[in-house]
Amino acid sequence: MPAALRITLTTEENKTLQELEVSSKVPRRTKQRATALRLNAAGWKIKAIALQCAERNRELFNMGRIDG
Numbered sequence: 630m631p632a633a634l635r636i637t638l639t640t641e642e643n644k645t646l647q648e649l650e651v652s653s654k655v656p657r658r659t660k661q662r663a664t665a666l667r668l669n670a671a672g673w674k675i676k677a678i679a680l681q682c683a684e685r686n687r688e689l690f691n692m693g694r695i696d697g
């Protein structure tokens with residue numbers, strides 16, 4: 630398996646991704662990708678990022694905000 634890619638974000642890139650995460654005008658998938666990028670830049674491992682995304686999807690499903 631290849632080594633995991635670690636990204637580095639500038640302050641401006643981080644701010645843009647943060648704005649995408651909280652915007653009500655972007656699709657949920659785009660928000661999730663923005664979150665994953667920011668977590669990667671913060672040093673999270675891929676498995677932890679995947680678990681975080683899965684947990685958030687489960688919460689949204691239980692609240693009735695996404696369909697199964």
